[in-house]
Amino acid sequence: MPTQQPPFLLDDFTRSLPGDPERRNYRRQVRGACWSHAEPLQFPKARLLTHTAVLGEQLGLSPAILGEDRFTRVFSGSELLPGSVPHAQCYGGHQFGSWAGQLGDGRAINLGAVLDKEGQQHMLQLKGAGPTPYSRTADGLAVLRSSLREFLCSEAMHHLGVPTTRALSLVASGEEVVRDMFYDGNPQAEPGAIVCRVAPSFLRFGSYELFAARQQPGLLRQLADYTIRRHFPLLAPNPGPLERENYVAWFRTVCERTAELLVHWMRVGFVHGVMNTDNMSILGLTIDYGPYGWLEPYDPLWTPNTTDAEGRRYRFGQQPQVALWNLVQLANALYPLIEETAPLEDSLDHYRHHYEQQWLQMMRGKLGLQQPDPRDSALCEALLECLQLVETDMTLLFRALGDLDSELAVEQLPAALCDCWYQRQPGEAVERQWLDWLQRYQQRLREEDATTDRRGRMRAVNPLYVLRNYLAQQAIDDASAGDLGKLLELQQVLQHPYTEQTGKQHLAAKRPEWARHKAGCSMLSCSS
Numbered sequence: 202m203p204t205q206q207p208p209f210l211l212d213d214f215t216r217s218l219p220g221d222p223e224r225r226n227y228r229r230q231v232r233g234a235c236w237s238h239a240e241p242l243q244f245p246k247a248r249l250l251t252h253t254a255v256l257g258e259q260l261g262l263s264p265a266i267l268g269e270d271r272f273t274r275v276f277s278g279s280e281l282l283p284g285s286v287p288h289a290q291c292y293g294g295h296q297f298g299s300w301a302g303q304l305g306d307g308r309a310i311n312l313g314a315v316l317d318k319e320g321q322q323h324m325l326q327l328k329g330a331g332p333t334p335y336s337r338t339a340d341g342l343a344v345l346r347s348s349l350r351e352f353l354c355s356e357a358m359h360h361l362g363v364p365t366t367r368a369l370s371l372v373a374s375g376e377e378v379v380r381d382m383f384y385d386g387n388p389q390a391e392p393g394a395i396v397c398r399v400a401p402s403f404l405r406f407g408s409y410e411l412f413a414a415r416q417q418p419g420l421l422r423q424l425a426d427y428t429i430r431r432h433f434p435l436l437a438p439n440p441g442p443l444e445r446e447n448y449v450a451w452f453r454t455v456c457e458r459t460a461e462l463l464v465h466w467m468r469v470g471f472v473h474g475v476m477n478t479d480n481m482s483i484l485g486l487t488i489d490y491g492p493y494g495w496l497e498p499y500d501p502l503w504t505p506n507t508t509d510a511e512g513r514r515y516r517f518g519q520q521p522q523v524a525l526w527n528l529v530q531l532a533n534a535l536y537p538l539i540e541e542t543a544p545l546e547d548s549l550d551h552y553r554h555h556y557e558q559q560w561l562q563m564m565r566g567k568l569g570l571q572q573p574d575p576r577d578s579a580l581c582e583a584l585l586e587c588l589q590l591v592e593t594d595m596t597l598l599f600r601a602l603g604d605l606d607s608e609l610a611v612e613q614l615p616a617a618l619c620d621c622w623y624q625r626q627p628g629e630a631v632e633r634q635w636l637d638w639l640q641r642y643q644q645r646l647r648e649e650d651a652t653t654d655r656r657g658r659m660r661a662v663n664p665l666y667v668l669r670n671y672l673a674q675q676a677i678d679d680a681s682a683g684d685l686g687k688l689l690e691l692q693q694v695l696q697h698p699y700t701e702q703t704g705k706q707h708l709a710a711k712r713p714e715w716a717r718h719k720a721g722c723s724m725l726s727c728s729s
């Protein structure tokens with residue numbers, strides 16, 4: 202019998218970058234280091250709730266390979282795999298527009314990296330496995346409701362084709378965690394949980410900002426060089442010290458990837474909720490799933506985050522501008538490496554143009570248009586205007602548009618479109634404006650080659666199943682009561698978000714009225 206090699210973790214990040222010499226785990230300001238040692242707590246009562254089998258197999262780390270008990274121990278932090286140097290990263294960030302100083306991994310512990318079958322490195326990170334030097338006044342733990350949401354949504358995003366960190370496992374810690382969910386002085390004990398997140402890197406804009414703010418150009422350069430060599434190798438093919446041009450090309454690439462990420466969010470109706478610079482991945486991934494939400498009625502002003510209800514800084518329609526603001530902060534941080542503003546400004550301009558161009562391309566795709574036409578921009582804007590005249594389910598509407606027969610000139614609004622409204626009769630003027638738009642759209646479709654499979658193309662970019670806010674909440678309520686059925690069903694169905702699945706109509710339905718103002722379904726607390 203062949204002996205099985207134990208999975209071995211690589212300590213590339215900790216080996217390549219300066220670490221904090223202090224090994225004791227207490228809260229502090231950490232200067233002169235990119236990371237600190239941090240051991241996970243022991244959770245002897247941990248229980249595996251679910252995991253991502255395909256990802257586990259790709260990484261060689263599944264319950265089938267490790268055995269379920271060992272898998273649970275490893276991904277609750279109770280057992281370290283050989284080679285692991287558990288650590289928390291040091292970073293800062295702008296929160297809601299203000300510089301917040303040192304933040305860091307307050308409840309994330311990186312275990313090390315694993316190589317997949319293609320030789321690509323993936324960092325494994327436990328979220329909620331205990332405090333670190335960066336935990337400030339908090340406990341380093343996470344509750345089941347937020348962990349379940351992170352687990353489901355990161356995998357849902359992956360299957361939607363949106364760049365994201367992944368989730369390998371969801372483990373109940375077996376311990377209680379106290380949270381004041383509504384910040385109203387009523388703390389409650391909730392079940393704790395731990396998610397294992399997976400990404401090539403968890404570096405954030407805030408990772409570079411901190412060293413710039415502390416005027417540590419040497420550390421900034423070391424971290425930038427590491428990032429470029431490991432994660433953007435094509436930008437620096439030659440050995441030797443990196444030069445200004447390499448940093449310029451890197452920033453431009455970050456701008457481009459961020460633009461593309463935002464276009465994806467706008468395509469699927471995702472609202473991140475807390476786009477602080479510490480929650481912006483340097484790789485252009487969706488990272489840090491907190492009080493995020495999905496548009497049900499299309500509303501550019503909507504944010505799910507109760508903490509942001511007043512200013513709505515992170516509302517759906519403002520996300521592309523906020524990403525640009527965040528890129529400006531990153532540009533400021535990288536300035537010491539480049540010492541010239543023109544190339545940085547040029548990349549920021551490039552973000553704007555690239556976003557606009559990619560957005561229009563994306564919208565054409567959502568409408569099934571293949572040949573660019575100068576009238577497309579106005580056609581898209583007119584549709585978005587219609588969507589705001591009457592509450593309209595964004596996800597269902599684009600599927601319904603795909604099902605329309607473009608040959609048939611319409612004289613009245615098809616029922617399939619009106620069914621996407623949350624209100625029965627929005628009034629004659631509104632219906633008139635919708636019909637005008639529809640006739641314009643059909644005219645435009647007739648000018649295109651009608652023989653191509655428009656419906657198929659539209660179904661490939663307009664999902665049918667998204668993680669509706671109330672569905673996630675129902676899965677949380679049931680899981681908290683010990684029933685994992687809804688969690689597992691969502692996990693399964695969201696693996697194929699573009700494909701209609703038999704018996705799953707209830708996961709592709711409009712939000713029920715009871716969910717309109719219910720906590721967790723329409724508003725989310727940051728307390729997690």
Ligand code: AMP
Nearest residue numbers: 304305306307308336339340341342489
């Ligand atoms: P967020 O915006 O939720 O990603 O978190 C902002 C900062 O707060 C990060 O540095 C987190 O690590 C930290 N943080 C959030 N929740 C906790 C917690 N329960 N314990 C320790 N640190 C936390």
Ligand code: MG
Nearest residue numbers: 479480488489
């Ligand atoms: Mg964060």
